[in-house]
Amino acid sequence: MDMAKYRVLFLEEATEHLSEISSALLDLEKEMTNSEAIDLIFRMAHSIKGMAASLDYVPIAEVSHRLEDRMQGIRAAGCVSSPAELALLFRGFESIEAMVRAVRDGQDLVPDPEIAEILSAPVAPVAPVDAANAPERANPQEAKKKLQDLTPVLEPSPSQTH
Amino acid sequence: MARILVADDASFMRQMIREIVESEGFEVCGEASDGIEAIDEFKRLHPDIVTMDIVMPRKSGIDAVRGIIEIDPGATIVMCSALGQEALVTEAMQAGAKDFIVKPFKPECVIETIQKALEKEV
Numbered sequence: 001m002d003m004a005k006y007r008v009l010f011l012e013e014a015t016e017h018l019s020e021i022s023s024a025l026l027d028l029e030k031e032m033t034n035s036e037a038i039d040l041i042f043r044m045a046h047s048i049k050g051m052a053a054s055l056d057y058v059p060i061a062e063v064s065h066r067l068e069d070r071m072q073g074i075r076a077a078g079c080v081s082s083p084a085e086l087a088l089l090f091r092g093f094e095s096i097e098a099m100v101r102a103v104r105d106g107q108d109l110v111p112d113p114e115i116a117e118i119l120s121a122p123v124a125p126v127a128p129v130d131a132a133n134a135p136e137r138a139n140p141q142e143a144k145k146k147l148q149d150l151t152p153v154l155e156p157s158p159s160q161t162h
Numbered sequence: 163m164a165r166i167l168v169a170d171d172a173s174f175m176r177q178m179i180r181e182i183v184e185s186e187g188f189e190v191c192g193e194a195s196d197g198i199e200a201i202d203e204f205k206r207l208h209p210d211i212v213t214m215d216i217v218m219p220r221k222s223g224i225d226a227v228r229g230i231i232e233i234d235p236g237a238t239i240v241m242c243s244a245l246g247q248e249a250l251v252t253e254a255m256q257a258g259a260k261d262f263i264v265k266p267f268k269p270e271c272v273i274e275t276i277q278k279a280l281e282k283e284v
Contacts, residue, residue, distance in 0.1 A: 001178075001181060001269075005177075006174060006177075006178065009173060009174045009177065010174060013172060013173060013174050040219075042217075043171070043217055043218075043219060046217045046244070047171065047172045047217075049244065050172065050174075050175060050244055050265045050266070051172060051174045051175070053244075053265060053266040054174070054175075054178065054265065054266040054267065065246070069246075
């Protein structure tokens with residue numbers, strides 16, 4: 001199989017999916033019961049996981065898997081439990097986005113040792129929100145800009161082919 | 163040679179399955195990117211076998227299996243699943259799917275599963 005071709009396809013689709021996840025997270029920020037946004041993030045994380053696993057991008061597959069699992073729980077519950085949980089989702093998104101960028105740039109994939117564990121951890125309902133102590137998350141505008149930087153997809157780098 | 167309908171919302175996965183099965187001489191007669199399209203394309207193309215992703219927009223792969231089996235109870239459908247989806251695979255098999263393949267795809271497993279599913283049909 002011509003894996004360079006699949007690397008390009010991965011970058012195209014993962015970038016689109018990340019853009020959709022970013023928009024859905026912003027929707028969830030406004031309305032934490034937005035079932036369409038919840039479902040979309042679940043499906044996009046699942047899709048990125050499958051593609052990444054096919055290309056042996058194990059750290060991307062791992063974080064996507066955790067994000068997918070977390071979204072499955074949120075889907076079952078019908079809502080994001082708290083702003084703290086939403087911040088975790090942003091953190092997972094950021095981690096995947098950074099790794100996809102590393103693939104695009106031909107860099108080695110560096111696993112984020114914390115993120116898989118963080119995404120798997122239970123989040124206690126928090127009310128009221130303590131913004132000062134909430135986990136740090138991406139600035140949505142900054143995240144959007146990073147995504148724009150990912151396109152157009154560059155030509156495959158020989159060092160990234162398997 | 164058997165005609166295959168490939169249903170998956172990821173173009174990446176559709177192309178990968180296409181490449182694997184065409185290398186063994188199968189014909190991909192159509193592609194679908196969601197469950198509703200899978201049912202519509204099944205009606206239109208009457209494929210010998212369908213490879214069906216589980217997680218898809220608009221209508222899930224499991225609901226698409228139910229829709230296709232309603233049209234043709236003898237339809238041959240193979241699910242494409244990921245690790246950790248065992249419960250969903252069981253549900254799909256109960257709905258009428260014949261077998262399943264696990265992502266990431268191993269070409270020899272994909273071909274073997276499709277061939278076995280087609281033999282079951284005979």
